[in-house]
Amino acid sequence: MAAGAASGGSARADTYKDARGWLLLPSWAVLGIFVLGPVCMMLIYSFLTKEFRGGVIWEPSLAAYDQFFFDRGLFGDEPPKIEWTYISIFWRSIWQAGAATLLSLLIGFPTAYFIATRPENVRPVWVFLITIPYWVxxxxxxxxxxxLLRDQGPLNDFLIGTGLIDSPIHIVNTNFAVQLGLFYSYLPFMVLPVYAAVERYNFSLSEAAADLYASKWTTLRRIVLPAVKPGVVAGCILVFVPSMGSFLAPDLLGGAKNFMIGSLIEEQFKGNAGNWPFGAAASMILLTMVLIILMFSARQQAKADKAGG
Amino acid sequence: MKNLMKSSAAAVALTVAANAAAAEGKLVLYHWFEYMPQEVLDKFTAETGIEVTMDTYDSNESMLATLKAGGMGTYDVAVPGDYMVSIMAGEGLLDTIADGELANKGNIAPEWADPSFDPGRSSSIPYQWGSTSFAVNRDAYNGDIQTTDILFNPPAELSGKINMLDSQGEVMAMASLHMGIPQCSTDREQLKALNAMLQDAKQHWASFNSDTAKEVLVSGDAAVGQIYDGFAAKAREEGANVEYAYPTQGYVAWMDNVVLLKDAPNRENALKFMDFLLEPENIAAVTNYAQYNAGVTGVSEHLDPSLAAQPEKNPHANAGEGVFIEVCDQETQAVYDQIWTNLKK
Known part of the structure; x- marks a missing residue:
């Protein structure tokens, strides 16, 4: 697909080569100032000495990374052991984000499939309906x-009213509430790329599969899913990555009882700890992990393309 | 919540700007959320022609972080709590008010004129003072609530229905009172016991939240909430059957103070604003709104008469002592930070 686009556009690309490079300047400037700059600053800060109550002292130090990986006891004078605290915080975030992604996929895929199989003129209406709540x-x-979810909220009132349950189900301040919150926050990021992929899918392939006596399930698994995989992967990444760094849902719906990566980092800058190098180091570790996930999925994608092509 | 506050602050700023017919300059205020009635700002603008812009924060620590991360030179005044005044002075973030610069300085109540956190009131004036303890929903629990056990070792009916403030200082201070140990202990056994006690208490807590400390009590999401006295009074007025406790082990006392920031872009206007807030009538309007206490003499005639009778304002005979949050040195603080991380990991 990429190769086709390049060969088709090469003549034009040559003609506009100079102009095009020049036109990219604003985006490079924006990326440089607002993405690369802050990331470099975080990288540098993570290797500096912490100043008491926030701020940094300009002396190189590995203390932030040491604190992340090694446990020296409550008083900091025991022989170092592996520090599980922050690893478990990262693991919790990955797990929550993973559950939210799975939930989004389970709900988002059928939704996207449904929209993509409507008549062409009503599809935009459905997409529009999906995006409306996200104007808020x-x-x-x-x-x-x-x-909605609280013990005295409409959901529990309804369930009790219908006699399905006797006493309210506790949902608020549980991990499940956090997953629901993340799922709801990022659902369109799943639906839209999957929709785009399913819309491009040639449905005569499904008919051909049916003609060859493939069951519906087999058709979905072996024909539809491989074809729309790029959209699904994009959707999963778009839900997973922001979910990992989120702190709004964990704080509001999870009761802030356990740090997530986002709240751990926030605490280093805004909370009592005031440990900027550690906050920067945790951010860099998060960034590295996300990069690894992205690179891994890109490589898988490339492999799959190669195998398919 | 924070963003909500910010946008409402921006809206406030716009309204104020529109009302100032003859602008005599500006004043940029960095303040807690839900703590400054709009009519007081309007009155200040009407009297002086000074436009007020207000940004808000939700904890002393986040205010300090903003100022240290390049916020200095933006704001004229901020409203830190007692211990934060000492910290900010130590960090060199406060400007000194020279003798005679504040015409109304004599209005400061004698007991607040020379506090330990700002000797001689060289950089600050009182804003409001009050206490932090906890409130219990009386529909949920009928027993004795005048003990810190309610938070840290609660009866079965209250277990799992407790909201704590998401603030290390308030939680640690209360925990120290509960255990009867100093706030900045260096005794290893005491610190280990504190760590273990909090780990054990956590199973009884439903959430940590400061922004919604009042809402969770009103909505019934929490049956117990660590909370400020004025917020507890508001929760009661909004219909929650809550009683504010003054535990026999003691409670946290606090005073918020208006400080003059170093490099204030509108220093003169900041001083005018401080003088304005030292007028009994004006600071009484703040007290009527926030439902705490003013540290200025002569406010009583301007106060809402019902305030003085509030149960939240009147510790019972057996109440413990009110203590300010203490400022620990770096080494000691590191241990408390570790205990807090252990609690929330």
């Missing part, structure tokens, strides 16, 4: 979610 600020949506 994320914070408001998360708080509203809490109102």
């Amino acid at each position: 600020n994320l914070l408001i949506r998360t708080v509203s979610m809490k109102f």
Whole structure:
């Protein structure tokens, strides 16, 4: 696919080569100032000495990374052991984000499939309906979610009213509430790329499979899914990555009882700890992990393309 | 919540700007959320023609972080709590108010004129003072609530229904009172016991939240909430059957103070604003809104008469002592930070 686009556009590309490079300047400037700059700053800060109550002293130090990986006891004078605290915080975040991604996929894929199989003129209406709730600020949506789920909220009132349960189900301040919150926050990031992929899918392939006596399940698994995989992968990444760094849903719906990566980092800059190098180091470790995940999925994708092509 | 506060602060700033007919300059205020009634700012603008812009924060620590991360030179005044005044002075973030620069300095109540956190009131004036303890929903529990056991070793009916403030200082201070140990202990056994006690208490807690400390009590999401006295009074007025406790082990006392920041872009206007807040009538309007206490003499005639009778303002005879949060040195603080991380990991 990439090769086709390149060969088709090469003549034009040559003509506009100079102009095109020049036109990219604003985006490079934006990326440089607002992405590369802050990341470099974080990288540098993570290797500096912490100043008491926030700030950094310009002396190189590995203390932040040491704190992340080694446990020296409550008083910091025991022989170093492996520090599980932060690893378990990262693991919790990965797990929560993974569960939210899976939930999004389970709900998002059928939704996207449904939209893509509607007549062409009504599809935009469905996409529009999917995006409407997201015009509202994320914070408001998360708080509203809490109102819906609380013990005395409409959901429990309804379930009790219908006689399905006797006493309210505790959902707020549980991990499940966090997963629901993350799922709800990022669902369109799953639906839209999957929709785009399914819309491009040639449905005569499904008919051909049916003609060859493939069951519906086999058709889905062996024909549809491989064809729309890029959209699914993109959707999963778009849900997983922001979920990992999120702290709004864990704080509001999870009761902030356990740090997630996002809240751990926030605490280093805004909380009592005031440990900027450690916050920077945790951010760098998060960034590295996300990069590894992205590179891994890109390589898998490339492999699959190669095998398929 | 924070963003919500920010945008409402921006809206406030716009309204104020529109009302200032003859602008005599500006004042940039960095303040807690839900702590400054709009009519007081309007009155200040009407009297002086100074436009007020207000940004808000939700903890002393986040305010300090913002100022240290390049916020200095943006704001004229901030409103830190007692211990934060000492920290900010130590960090060199406060400007000194010379003798005679504040016409109304004499209005400061004698007991607040020379506090330990700002001797001689060289950089600050009182804003409001009050206490932090906890409130219990009386529909959920009928027994004795005048003990810190309610938070740290609660009866079965309250277990799992407790909201703690998401603030290390408040939680640690209360925990120290519960155990009867100093706030900045260096005794290893005491610190280990504190760590273990908090680990054990956590199973009884539903959530950590400061922004919604009042809402969770009103909505019934929490039956017990660590909370400030004025917030507890508001929760009661909003219909929650809550009683504010003054535990026999003691409670946290605090005073928020208006400080003059170093490099204030509108230093003169900041001083005018401080003088304005030292007028009994004006600071009484803040007290009527926030429902705490002013540290200024002569406010009583301007106060809402119902305030003085509030149960939240009147510790019972057996109440323990109110203590300020203490500032620990770096080495000691590192242990407390570790205990806090252990608690929330």
